[in-house]
Amino acid sequence: MTPLRGRTAVVTGAARGVGAGLARALADRGMRVALLGREEAGLARIAESLPTEAHCWEVDVTDDRAMARVAEQVADRFGAASVVVANAGIAEGGPFGQSDPATWRRVVEVNLIGSSITARAFLPHLLTTHGYYLQIASLASMGTSPLMSAYCASKAGVEAFAHSLRAEYAHAGVGVGIAYLNWTDTDMTHDADEYAVLRELRAHMPRPARKVFAVEIVAARLTRAIERRGAAVYVPSWLRCVQVVRAALPPVVTWIARREMPRLAARGDLEATGVLGAGGRADLYGRGAET
Numbered sequence: 398m399t400p401l402r403g404r405t406a407v408v409t410g411a412a413r414g415v416g417a418g419l420a421r422a423l424a425d426r427g428m429r430v431a432l433l434g435r436e437e438a439g440l441a442r443i444a445e446s447l448p449t450e451a452h453c454w455e456v457d458v459t460d461d462r463a464m465a466r467v468a469e470q471v472a473d474r475f476g477a478a479s480v481v482v483a484n485a486g487i488a489e490g491g492p493f494g495q496s497d498p499a500t501w502r503r504v505v506e507v508n509l510i511g512s513s514i515t516a517r518a519f520l521p522h523l524l525t526t527h528g529y530y531l532q533i534a535s536l537a538s539m540g541t542s543p544l545m546s547a548y549c550a551s552k553a554g555v556e557a558f559a560h561s562l563r564a565e566y567a568h569a570g571v572g573v574g575i576a577y578l579n580w581t582d583t584d585m586t587h588d589a590d591e592y593a594v595l596r597e598l599r600a601h602m603p604r605p606a607r608k609v610f611a612v613e614i615v616a617a618r619l620t621r622a623i624e625r626r627g628a629a630v631y632v633p634s635w636l637r638c639v640q641v642v643r644a645a646l647p648p649v650v651t652w653i654a655r656r657e658m659p660r661l662a663a664r665g666d667l668e669a670t671g672v673l674g675a676g677g678r679a680d681l682y683g684r685g686a687e688t
Contacts, residue, residue, distance in 0.1 A: 399624055402427030404526075405475040406623075409458050409515055410485030412439035413676055414583035415533065418616035419482060424449045426620060431471045431478065433458070434485065435683040436676070450475070457683060458485045458511030464518040477522040480623055483512040483555070484533045487677035488548040488585055490595045491669030500672060501547045507680060508551035513558060520571075527570035529626050531619065532559035536579045536606070539639050540646035543654045544594055544667075563628070572626040576619055577636050580609045585674035593666040601653060605635060 406423045410416040411432035417439075420430050424447040432440045432453040440453035452474055454467045471478060486508045489500050516530060523530060538556040541549040556575055563573035580586055580599070586609060589595040599607055615632050622630035631637045639646075661667050672681060 399426045401480070401620075401624060403429075404479040405429045405431065405471070405477065406480040406482065407431045407433065407471060407478045407515075407519055407522075408482045408484055409433045409511070410676065411443060411453070412436035412679070414585065414674075415578070415581060415612055415615055415619075416482075416484040417443050418612035419484065419619055420451070421447060422613075422616040422620040423480070423623070424451060426624070428480070429475045431467075431475060433467060434676075435679045457680075458483075458515055459506045461514055461517070464514050468518040468522065471519075472522065477525040477528075478519055479523075479526040479528040480531070481515065481519045481523060481528065482531045482533065482619075482623075483515045485511050485515070486533065486551075487680055488545070488589075488673045489670055489677075490544050490548075490589065490592060490598070490673065492544060492667050493546045495667070495669045496547070497669065497671070500669075503672075503680070504547035505551045505554070508548070509554040509558065512555050516558075516562060520566075523571045524566075524569055529572040529574065529623060530559075530562065531574045531576060531623060532556075532562075533576045533578065534559070536577060536636060536639065538575075538577060539636075539643045540650065542598060542650055543658065544598055572628075574622055574627050575629050576622065577629065577631045577639075578615060579606060579633060579636060581615050581632075582609050582611050583674065584676060588670075588673040592668075592670045593664075594661065594668060595670065597657070597661055597666060601657065605633070608633070 406428045408420050411420045412434040430451040437455035444451040444453045456463050456467050534556045535552040537549045537552040559575045618632045
């Protein structure tokens with residue numbers, strides 16, 4: 398038995414990776430699923446594979462009007478959503494000074510502004526159903542690193558946004574959770590491994606922090622958190638301990654970077670990566686940035 402059966406879930410960034418895995422896990426719990434993202438064909442394939450009623454909408458999460466229209470259409474088709482997962486996200490790596498300003502800005506727009514627009518569009522649903530909003534964050538929300546400035550800034554922002562949203566709507570019966578994820582087996586991670594600058598970043602993390610988790614494991618943990626309306630979920634579980642020491646992380650990271658950055662520069666490994674993963678490239682294609 399599950400409290401999710403027969404209810405409606407909305408998942409952004411649902412064409413692949415964690416979003417697709419979570420859509421499957423929620424459908425297995427008996428939820429109707431609205432899949433949102435930039436890759437219409439991929440979204441349709443996921444929707445058709447689910448065991449419950451599902452439908453997909455190709456939409457840019459940074460488009461206020463389009464997201465508002467989708468929220469209305471979801472309500473017309475499925476009724477008000479009880480669960481909304483702000484999962485859509487992109488990333489880039491490399492030195493801030495060499496980054497493309499438009500790409501840097503887009504990472505923040507999709508990850509942070511897109512999450513706020515998702516929450517705004519579906520807040521009327523959640524107020525009606527006394528529902529639950531899950532914000533997908535990251536270890537980067539707690540401990541920033543060099544060479545990932547846009548991603549770290551955006552994920553720190555979504556953590557703060559979710560905390561604020563929780564406090565503001567707790568009295569109305571809306572639950573808000575934050576998912577702190579580490580390396581997950583997605584296209585974004587696969588792309589990161591192709592760049593020396595990001596391989597080095599990962600290599601300097603403590604050994605447990607380098608482990609890559611299967612999407613199915615992450616989706617299962619997130620689904621349990623949704624069932625419990627948890628305030629926070631950590632994958633892996635030891636990330637919870639980082640909360641206790643997070644104030645000490647910036648000086649430690651700076652100490653390591655001061656030693657290692659000159660070595661990377663001497664090797665010629667410091668270069669901008671551009672957007673990572675097929676999802677990031679789909680966002681660029683969708684905006685006509687590439688042909």
